[in-house]
Amino acid sequence: MRSSTWPNVSDRRLYLKAAEELRPNSGQWAAYESEGHCVVIAGPGSGKTKTLTTKLARILSEDVQEPRGVACITYNNECARELEQRLDALGIEPGGRVFIGTVHSFSLTQIILPYAKVAGMGLPGDFQVATLQEQRGALERAYDRVIARGEDPHRFWRLRMDRYRRSHLKRDTAAFREQDAKCAELVVAYEEELRRAGLIDFDDMPLLSVRALREHQWLQDAIKAKYPVLIVDEYQDLGSALHQMVMGLCFSTGIRLFAVGDVDQSIYGFTGANPVLLERLSQREDVETVRLRLNYRCGSKIVTASQYALGEERDYEAPEGAEEGTVFFHPVNGNYDGQAGYVFDTLIPDAMARLPDLRLGEVAILYPAAWIGDAVANAAQARGYATIRADGNAIYPRSSRLMRWLEQCGTWCCEGWKSGNPRFSRLIDEGCRVFAESLTSEESRLDFQRALMRLLWEHRENAMSLHDWLLSVRHEILRELFAGSRTLADESDTLDAFILKTAPGGANEEMTLGQFCGHGEGNNRINLTTLHSSKGREFRLVVMFGMDDGRIPRPNPNERETREARRLFYVGFTRAEEEIHMLHSANNPSPFVIELAERLEE
Numbered sequence: 001m002r003s004s005t006w007p008n009v010s011d012r013r014l015y016l017k018a019a020e021e022l023r024p025n026s027g028q029w030a031a032y033e034s035e036g037h038c039v040v041i042a043g044p045g046s047g048k049t050k051t052l053t054t055k056l057a058r059i060l061s062e063d064v065q066e067p068r069g070v071a072c073i074t075y076n077n078e079c080a081r082e083l084e085q086r087l088d089a090l091g092i093e094p095g096g097r098v099f100i101g102t103v104h105s106f107s108l109t110q111i112i113l114p115y116a117k118v119a120g121m122g123l124p125g126d127f128q129v130a131t132l133q134e135q136r137g138a139l140e141r142a143y144d145r146v147i148a149r150g151e152d153p154h155r156f157w158r159l160r161m162d163r164y165r166r167s168h169l170k171r172d173t174a175a176f177r178e179q180d181a182k183c184a185e186l187v188v189a190y191e192e193e194l195r196r197a198g199l200i201d202f203d204d205m206p207l208l209s210v211r212a213l214r215e216h217q218w219l220q221d222a223i224k225a226k227y228p229v230l231i232v233d234e235y236q237d238l239g240s241a242l243h244q245m246v247m248g249l250c251f252s253t254g255i256r257l258f259a260v261g262d263v264d265q266s267i268y269g270f271t272g273a274n275p276v277l278l279e280r281l282s283q284r285e286d287v288e289t290v291r292l293r294l295n296y297r298c299g300s301k302i303v304t305a306s307q308y309a310l311g312e313e314r315d316y317e318a319p320e321g322a323e324e325g326t327v328f329f330h331p332v333n334g335n336y337d338g339q340a341g342y343v344f345d346t347l348i349p350d351a352m353a354r355l356p357d358l359r360l361g362e363v364a365i366l367y368p369a370a371w372i373g374d375a376v377a378n379a380a381q382a383r384g385y386a387t388i389r390a391d392g393n394a395i396y397p398r399s400s401r402l403m404r405w406l407e408q409c410g411t412w413c414c415e416g417w418k419s420g421n422p423r424f425s426r427l428i429d430e431g432c433r434v435f436a437e438s439l440t441s442e443e444s445r446l447d448f449q450r451a452l453m454r455l456l457w458e459h460r461e462n463a464m465s466l467h468d469w470l471l472s473v474r475h476e477i478l479r480e481l482f483a484g485s486r487t488l489a490d491e492s493d494t495l496d497a498f499i500l501k502t503a504p505g506g507a508n509e510e511m512t513l514g515q516f517c518g519h520g521e522g523n524n525r526i527n528l529t530t531l532h533s534s535k536g537r538e539f540r541l542v543v544m545f546g547m548d549d550g551r552i553p554r555p556n557p558n559e560r561e562t563r564e565a566r567r568l569f570y571v572g573f574t575r576a577e578e579e580i581h582m583l584h585s586a587n588n589p590s591p592f593v594i595e596l597a598e599r600l601e602e
Ligand SMILES: Nc1ncnc2c1ncn2[C@@H]1O[C@H](COP(=O)(O)OP(=O)(O)OP(=O)(O)O)[C@@H](O)[C@H]1O
Pocket: 021, 022, 023, 025, 028, 042, 043, 044, 045, 046, 047, 048, 049, 050, 051, 262, 265, 295, 296, 297, 535, 536, 537, 538, 574
């Protein structure tokens, strides 16, 4: 874990330098200087994350004294990963005094695991986090008990039940019982089935935490003692549970809040997120609200066009002297395989000729759904382009904390041991976080450190079979750590599924350790991801692939779905710095593309 002298002086210099970049922007500077609750609401590329990370560094260095710290909550593991990278550039690593993670992991690691027993959450001492299989079983049993109409409960009820659970935090209200009575019964039965098996699931985590916080003022005080400041990124996408938590922790207990978000980038309504909560927060009198207008990311033409992409007027603009940027349209005939071929045979080579210093790592191809990405990934592979894929069909989920840690360990074996990137101490720190439940004593952490060093040192070979490497790590390091953990069952399944893919006869049997961690290509791989997962990121050149009617928006959308699809289109569009390429079927463009082209024509 991090030593107590952190952040050190050189780190301070890093954030002070970053702060100087905020100074000319009066809004960013006001947020940086804020002393009470502060909410920054602003459009894409306006520096929300930059302001948030610089402010976090300042708070740690100047406001919050050891051993107290700061909790920083964001939407999903991808966003957490992005934040960690940006904080790393300011000399800040998570761990010790800084929590960076999702609302679920905050609830689990900071509230449920330490306090479940004393707060009387009604969980057995050895409760476990349910695997997907266990959740399915609980839903089937609950469905048979209270509905039993012969439908497939996963297909017809899962989403509906999840949304209901997330939007109704209290189980003892008339609204919960009556708004959708059948669903309410199913929720109660499902939660009973889980508890009967000694399990909690993902959605239980914030729900149980909010309930416990509401019931016990001492619990709120305990969280405040550890984290006197709460920082929230992407507030618009965090649902009512987090909002309730913020209301209690910040406005009744006095934890200081620093939150950023953008209602126009709210794209997770289908999971129960509600952008109105952010507006509501900003209207409070005890909150300083800062709005930002400049978009530092996108060229000036792209900033203007982004408002056509959103379909609403905004007063955003690029800073003076910004490049223009260009919007390209590519109507292409044929199926997705053919269109993906066009990207690698024509679009990218042309772009490389126009922008000779463009690196592949600065290019992203975004698509509306992971299965569409398969066509892109296959076309790239067939033409020898290296890619890095971060959607649900990637060969392993990049959002998995364990897999990220393994990637880092692999990088250390390939070149990191020589270059110090990543440092070995970093692997240990992150490993201690992932396996916090098993590594509870100084002695166990030292054993872990020794065993990991021995294993990685003996496996420093880029060309070695990934399968052999994974098996060794699984066997010699992870087996015991998994056994001592109640929360890593899914991570362990993810790893085992990946090990199977790399086994003889598996789809990735040829994969080497070097390929696994991108050795030799470094960051020089084209980024492939869904529009959803592109949130918070930026690239010099963005291709929006599959921008067809029926894909975005989906067929027969209602008004709410159309609005959310439009915001998704806007999120993808605003990832581009210099060039944005709209690729669509020649005879079936999305209505959003048509409107964008018409307005640009005007
Ligand atoms: N004051 C500034 N001066 C120069 N560059 C800046 C400034 N503020 C932000 N930037 C740059 O603008 C880009 C966008 O910043 P950032 O990612 O923080 O924006 P954001 O508001 O979080 O965007 P989004 O909501 O689209 O994810 C980054 O490259 C960042 O370094």
